[in-house]
Amino acid sequence: MAEVLVDIPQVLAPSVDGARELRVEVPGGGAAVREVLDVLARDHPRFGRKIRNELGEVRRYANVFVGQDNIRDLAGQDTPVPDGVRVMIMQSVAGG
Amino acid sequence: MSTPETATADTMVLLAIGTKKGLFLAASEDRVNWTLSDPHFLILEASSVAIDTRNGAPRVLAGLLDWHWGPTVVTSDDLGATWSDPEQGAIKFPEDTGAALERVWHLRPDAASRPGVVWAGAEPHSLWRSEDGGSTFELNRGLWDHPQRKSWQPGGGGPCLHTVDPDPDSEQIHIAASAAGVYRSDDGGATWEAANRGISAGFLPGEEPEYGQCVHRIARDAEQPGRLYAQNHGGVYRSDDAGRKWVSIADGLPGDFGFTFLTHPRIGGTGWVIPMIADIERIPSGARVSVYKTADGGDTWTENHTGLPDQDFNTILRDASAVDDHPDSTGVYFGTRAGEVYASADEGATFTQVAQRLPDVLSVRAAVVPKTDLPQGSEQYVPQFPEE
Numbered sequence: 404m405a406e407v408l409v410d411i412p413q414v415l416a417p418s419v420d421g422a423r424e425l426r427v428e429v430p431g432g433g434a435a436v437r438e439v440l441d442v443l444a445r446d447h448p449r450f451g452r453k454i455r456n457e458l459g460e461v462r463r464y465a466n467v468f469v470g471q472d473n474i475r476d477l478a479g480q481d482t483p484v485p486d487g488v489r490v491m492i493m494q495s496v497a498g499g
Numbered sequence: 500m501s502t503p504e505t506a507t508a509d510t511m512v513l514l515a516i517g518t519k520k521g522l523f524l525a526a527s528e529d530r531v532n533w534t535l536s537d538p539h540f541l542i543l544e545a546s547s548v549a550i551d552t553r554n555g556a557p558r559v560l561a562g563l564l565d566w567h568w569g570p571t572v573v574t575s576d577d578l579g580a581t582w583s584d585p586e587q588g589a590i591k592f593p594e595d596t597g598a599a600l601e602r603v604w605h606l607r608p609d610a611a612s613r614p615g616v617v618w619a620g621a622e623p624h625s626l627w628r629s630e631d632g633g634s635t636f637e638l639n640r641g642l643w644d645h646p647q648r649k650s651w652q653p654g655g656g657g658p659c660l661h662t663v664d665p666d667p668d669s670e671q672i673h674i675a676a677s678a679a680g681v682y683r684s685d686d687g688g689a690t691w692e693a694a695n696r697g698i699s700a701g702f703l704p705g706e707e708p709e710y711g712q713c714v715h716r717i718a719r720d721a722e723q724p725g726r727l728y729a730q731n732h733g734g735v736y737r738s739d740d741a742g743r744k745w746v747s748i749a750d751g752l753p754g755d756f757g758f759t760f761l762t763h764p765r766i767g768g769t770g771w772v773i774p775m776i777a778d779i780e781r782i783p784s785g786a787r788v789s790v791y792k793t794a795d796g797g798d799t800w801t802e803n804h805t806g807l808p809d810q811d812f813n814t815i816l817r818d819a820s821a822v823d824d825h826p827d828s829t830g831v832y833f834g835t836r837a838g839e840v841y842a843s844a845d846e847g848a849t850f851t852q853v854a855q856r857l858p859d860v861l862s863v864r865a866a867v868v869p870k871t872d873l874p875q876g877s878e879q880y881v882p883q884f885p886e887e
Contacts, residue, residue, distance in 0.1 A: 415568065448586045453568035456599035457592045464567045494567040 405434040407484050409443065410491040411450075418450035419443075427490075436467055437480035439490055454492060464495045511870045512823050512830060513578070514853065515559055516840055517545030517862035522561050524579055525853055526873050530823075530830050530844035533853045536873045539579050546570075547818055549606035550866040551632060553614050557868040560617065560633045562603025570600050572619065574633050580874035583634065590619060590627055590636045596643065598623055604659045605818060606633065610667030620660035624651050624676050628688065641689045642674070642682065647710055651679035654713055654732075661817055664719050664727070673717055673727060673742060678702075680712035681729065683742050694742030699734050715817050716760045720796070722767025728797065730760040730772055737797045748797025753784035758817035761831065763846075764824050768796040771822075771831055771847050773815045782812045790831065790847045806841070806850035813837040816861055823865035834860025 409425045416423055429438045440461075444451025455461055459480075467474045468491040474482040484490055514525040514533070521538035522545040539545075540563055547562035556576060564570045572589035573582045592598040605620035619627040619636055625643060627636035642648065651658065654677025662675040670687040673694065680695040693710040700712045713732035720726035725741040728748070734755050736745040749755040754774035763769035771792050774784045783789065788811040789804040813835040823830035831847040834840040838857035841850040842865075 449584065449588075452571075452588050452591075453565070456569060457594070458597070458599045460599070462567065462569055497566060 405429045405432065405484070405486070407434050407439050408489045409439065410489060412493055414494065415450060415453060415492070418453060419447045434484045435480065436469060436474050436482045436484060436490065439484060440467075440480065464497045466493045466495050467491070468493065509870050510867050512825065513550055513557060513559075513866055513868045514832060514840070514842070515548040515550055515561070515862075515864045516834060516854070516857065516860060517548040517561060517818075518834075518838065518858035518860050519544055520858035521545060522548065522563075522579075523854065523857060524559070524873055525840070527842070527853075528870065530825070530842055531851050533842070534873055535854050536579060539582070540573075544602075544861065546861050547603050547606045547619075548862045548864050549608055549617070549633070550864050550868070551608040551617065552824075552866050552868060553608060553611050554632075555869075557866060558632055560606045560608075562606055562619065562621075562862075564602050570602050572603055572606070572633060572636070578871065578874055585634055587635075589629070589634060590621060592625075593638060596638070598625070601657065602659065604656075604661040605663055607663045607665070608633075609665050612667060613665075618663040618665065618672075620663050620674065620676070622657045622659040624648060624658045624660045624679060626660055626663065626674055626688070639688050641684065642691050645682075645691050647679075647693065650711075651676060652711065654678045661715075662717050664717055666719065666724075668724065671741060673719070675714040675717045675729070677715070678711060678713040678732075680710045680714050681717055681742050682710075694738075695745070696743060697738075697745035697747075698729065698731055698736055701733050715758045718760045718762040718770060720767050721763050721765050721769070723796075726767070726796070728760050728762060728770055730757050732756065732778060735760070735772060735797065748793070751800040752791055753789075753802075756781070757815075759815055759820045759833065761820055761822050763829055764822060765829070766794075769794050769846075770797070771820075772800075773820065773833060775814065781814055783815075786810050786812055788813075788815070788835070790833070790843070790850070792847045803843075803847045803849070805848065806843075806852075808839075811835065811837070813839075816859075818862040819860045821863045821865045823867060825867050830865055832863050832865050834863050836860065 516523040521541040524536040527533040544564040549560040551558040601622040607618040609616035617629040617633040626639040660676040683694040716730040729736040735749040759773040761771045791800045820833035831843040836859040840853040
């Protein structure tokens with residue numbers, strides 16, 4: 404069982420009962436981002452659909468970081484989450 | 500002829516205004532003086548709105564797009580005091596479609612004879628049907644699986660299905676999509692066929708195609724079965740046979756481009772358009788916004804300009820106009836990309852301003868509802884100007 408800490412953006416806190424940080428337990432030894440997001444979507448469906456669309460893709464203007472790195476610059480949702488490294492979900496700089 | 504709501508001293512008109520950055524509600528007893536709510540969902544795009552009065556208490560529906568966190572449909576049964584956003588989302592493409600919802604362009608409560616049924620038109624091109632008043636929707640497979648759908652092209656706004664028009668007295672339904680055209684179902688949505696004969700597609704080479712027209716709006720005549728009207732991307736049309744053949748009714752209008760076609764809820768042959776100059780300018784004809792009314796099925800048109808700006812370079816978008824169901828005189832409403840909203844209490848003869856300097860107006864709907872105060876936070880709309 405891997406345990407991952409996830410930082411929740413303030414704007415999405417209402418979707419996870421007001422939490423700004425969630426402790427996600429992922430079955431198995433290691434965790435990839437996809438598994439972390441799967442658990443989050445299972446436990447918090449409204450939050451889950453705000454992060455990923457029906458195809459399971461991270462929304463265009465949503466960013467997921469593992470530590471300091473955007474998963475779009477790594478292996479996407481297959482990016483592994485090393486022990487002790489936080490996952491941070493943030494909205495991108497977009498809009499007008 | 501449909502039965503109007505009964506307007507009494509206990510009623511008001513509720514106006515739902517979806518904008519690029521939030522949803523506003525407005526209420527008025529005389530349709531001249533309005534109370535405007537604070538914005539709901541400020542910063543979210545309210546691409547589509549609807550007011551469902553079939554069950555007595557009005558339900559307000561809104562198709563929202565959060566550019567960061569995705570689209571959804573929300574509902575309120577207390578004029579926006581509280582909103583419902585289903586945990587799983589109201590609209591969700593089935594896994595086998597390989598598609599994901601981008602935007603809800605249109606929400607349309609069905610006839611009173613089909614309570615609970617609400618239609619939604621969405622992007623990518625798709626039609627959705629709800630049986631629980633808009634809380635959850637199911638994809639219309641008949642249209643999704645239509646062999647022509649995959650070759651439909653996106654319009655400038657995207658691959659959107661933007662109009663749903665069910666016949667209240669039969670199983671017939673018409674939809675319009677950019678740039679696919681009009682499609683008709685005679686069996687409640689099980690099967691569909693293109694219904695564009697006579698509608699021009701000047702942006703395509705060769706002969707008039709069976710489909711691919713860029714129809715901007717369709718509306719059903721209140722009294723004559725099978726009569727519909729269309730505002731096309733170049734061309735204003737009428738069909739008297741449920742869309743099997745369309746004829747031009749653009750004579751008498753200053754322009755045949757636009758996004759609006761409204762029909763009277765009770766009186767046949769009566770409708771309104773807001774003409775614009777071709778697709779190369781896309782502003783009101785002569786930069787003078789006017790509402791043109793017909794009372795004879797489009798054979799003749801009368802300009803109505805009283806109360807409207809003499810100079811306006813802003814577009815009125817396809818969902819940003821509406822009529823109400825007031826029994827004395829139908830109200831006509833529209834909003835502009837400059838964030839101005841206008842109301843007419845006399846069937847389009849004269850207009851007054853409901854609001855100004857809102858974000859771009861994307862969607863407008865109006866209905867007669869029981870009189871009540873708008874929820875806390877609302878305030879009398881008074882234009883605010885800096886002190887000199």
